[in-house]
Amino acid sequence: MHERILIVDFGSQYTQLIARRVREHQVFSEVVTPQRALERAAGDDLKGIILSGGPASAYAEGAPTLPPEILGRGVPVLGICYGMQWICEALGGAVAPGESREYGFTEVEVLARDGLFSGVSARTVVWMSHGDRVQALPAGFQRLARSEHCPEAAVGHLERRLYGLQFHPEVSHTREGVTVLRNFLHWVCGCQHDWSAGDLAGELVARVAAQVGEDGEIVLGLSGGVDSSVVGAICQRAVGRRTHAIFVDNGLLRAGERQLVEETFRDHFELDLTVVDAADRFLERLAGVSDPERKRKIIGHEFIEVFRDEAKRFQRAHFLAQGTLYPDVIESVAAHGGPTAVIKSHHNVGGLPDDLEMDLVEPLRLLFKDEVRELGRFLGLPEEMVARQPFPGPGLGVRCVGECSPERIELLRQADRVVREEFELRGENLDVWQYFAVLTGSRSVGVMGDYRTYEEACAIRAVQSDDGMTADWVYPSRECLQAISSRIINQVRGINRVVLDITSKPPGTIEWE
Numbered sequence: 001m002h003e004r005i006l007i008v009d010f011g012s013q014y015t016q017l018i019a020r021r022v023r024e025h026q027v028f029s030e031v032v033t034p035q036r037a038l039e040r041a042a043g044d045d046l047k048g049i050i051l052s053g054g055p056a057s058a059y060a061e062g063a064p065t066l067p068p069e070i071l072g073r074g075v076p077v078l079g080i081c082y083g084m085q086w087i088c089e090a091l092g093g094a095v096a097p098g099e100s101r102e103y104g105f106t107e108v109e110v111l112a113r114d115g116l117f118s119g120v121s122a123r124t125v126v127w128m129s130h131g132d133r134v135q136a137l138p139a140g141f142q143r144l145a146r147s148e149h150c151p152e153a154a155v156g157h158l159e160r161r162l163y164g165l166q167f168h169p170e171v172s173h174t175r176e177g178v179t180v181l182r183n184f185l186h187w188v189c190g191c192q193h194d195w196s197a198g199d200l201a202g203e204l205v206a207r208v209a210a211q212v213g214e215d216g217e218i219v220l221g222l223s224g225g226v227d228s229s230v231v232g233a234i235c236q237r238a239v240g241r242r243t244h245a246i247f248v249d250n251g252l253l254r255a256g257e258r259q260l261v262e263e264t265f266r267d268h269f270e271l272d273l274t275v276v277d278a279a280d281r282f283l284e285r286l287a288g289v290s291d292p293e294r295k296r297k298i299i300g301h302e303f304i305e306v307f308r309d310e311a312k313r314f315q316r317a318h319f320l321a322q323g324t325l326y327p328d329v330i331e332s333v334a335a336h337g338g339p340t341a342v343i344k345s346h347h348n349v350g351g352l353p354d355d356l357e358m359d360l361v362e363p364l365r366l367l368f369k370d371e372v373r374e375l376g377r378f379l380g381l382p383e384e385m386v387a388r389q390p391f392p393g394p395g396l397g398v399r400c401v402g403e404c405s406p407e408r409i410e411l412l413r414q415a416d417r418v419v420r421e422e423f424e425l426r427g428e429n430l431d432v433w434q435y436f437a438v439l440t441g442s443r444s445v446g447v448m449g450d451y452r453t454y455e456e457a458c459a460i461r462a463v464q465s466d467d468g469m470t471a472d473w474v475y476p477s478r479e480c481l482q483a484i485s486s487r488i489i490n491q492v493r494g495i496n497r498v499v500l501d502i503t504s505k506p507p508g509t510i511e512w513e
């Protein structure tokens with residue numbers, strides 16, 4: 001049995017990030033709704049409880065709440081933002097709207113530099129995001145840190161081991177947030193840090209095995225990318241050759257992709273792999289379509305149709321496995337049913353029809369990309385597969401602005417090969433999240449030899465990112481840019497101009513469509 005931290009989700013966007021930070025410290029965590037919290041707040045394995053932030057006001061009617069006895073069980077509790085305000089309200093303190101909102105980077109002065117703040121600088125920058133604040137502390141609590149507008153930036157009842165932070169230690173903007181969380185886990189809760197990527201793998205395998213049962217079969221949508229490959233490894237361990245991996249050549253793949261996937265899977269997996277050549281089918285449906293969302297919907301829909309056709313061969317294949325990650329889920333679906341804007345229909349998540357008649361197997365749904373990579377390494381996947389840059393499900397289709405005719409896709413494929421080769425040749429791909437070519441959809445006039453040309457413009461897109469949710473553009477070396485530019489213009493007939501995309505996310509997105 002592993003030691004466990006219970007995380008109560010009050011509706012924060014960052015709840016899974018808290019869980020991830022706890023995992024980073026090799027401690028197992030379980031995320032529960034407030035309704036299930038008391039029931040799960042028991043047992044010898046429970047070392048501590050973290051209450052997340054949330055959008056509500058602690059004093060408002062109908063605000064999420066917990067049975068107050070959860071604070072009286074002798075187990076350490078850390079409340080973050082709303083979580084802290086709830087603790088203070090529940091124990092007789094007062095919460096009220098602050099005189100001014102605090103949002104963004106804020107300097108706090110640490111008043112007690114031991115325990116929770118052991119090893120933290122006397123003045124440190126944290127990330128605040130709140131309108132309400134604690135106005136009166138409950139009996140026995142003391143102030144541990146303060147900011148200019150928030151005297152109660154961190155508070156604690158040291159004897160009862162109850163703590164509250166007005167700021168968010170889980171986001172990377174809080175410079176010493178990792179230390180604060182580690183202190184809570186290590187010094188306050190006394191964790192031994194007995195959880196590892198291996199344990200996570202074991203748990204995910206066991207969950208898939210339980211979901212699929214003794215004789216169920218899985219159809220796995222394999223894209224060749226890290227995520228679906230790791231799902232493949234998990235499914236294989238869970239149900240062996242009852243996993244039928246289907247790799248769809250949709251005509252929108254990068255150069256050499258299909259061969260790479262076939263070889264890697266032959267060498268490293270014992271799965272039943274089918275490669276479906278559906279390029280004509282996809283490209284026919286895409287003929288004449290330029291609208292980005294329509295293209296995404298068509299591609300997503302066609303994938304499902306291909307899977308359905310293939311799945312008919314397996315009588316008990318009632319399960320469809322996908323490599324959906326946590327950032328895909330929060331960008332496509334409103335967390336907690338609230339109204340969150342859908343930016344793009346990620347085809348893993350948004351394109352599924354209601355009448356699918358297959359249960360989804362999504363073991364990576366709560367994980368972030370770098371965790372998936374670590375998991376892949378643990379499961380024995382080759383480094384060239386684990387370290388691959390992400391490639392979107394709709395493939396080159398979302399990098400080809402305008403119509404995806406076979407000719408234009410081929411142009412893009414060739415340009416993309418050049419970009420990848422030149423980055424990799426110079427080692428400039430290391431630490432870069434994604435680097436690829438985009439066919440911009442605009443044409444321009446050029447002169448080659450003594451002739452006028454009027455051809456397509458191609459963009460180089462390279463970004464750095466931690467999880468794909470935000471990104472900074474990358475400046476490749478002049479030599480790299482020079483080589484890409486001259487090779488594309490000389491070797492890819494149909495492109496006469498190369499530009500560099502210098503847009504971060506936000507306001508841009510990583511893919512052009």
Ligand code: XMP
Pocket residue numbers: 344345346347348390391392393394434468469505508509510511512513
């Ligand atoms: P955007 O363009 O939304 O991309 O900034 C963020 C990350 O997600 C990838 N991406 C996708 N991945 N299916 C996927 O599996 C999709 O439909 C999809 N759209 C974008 C993109 O490559 C980047 O890493």
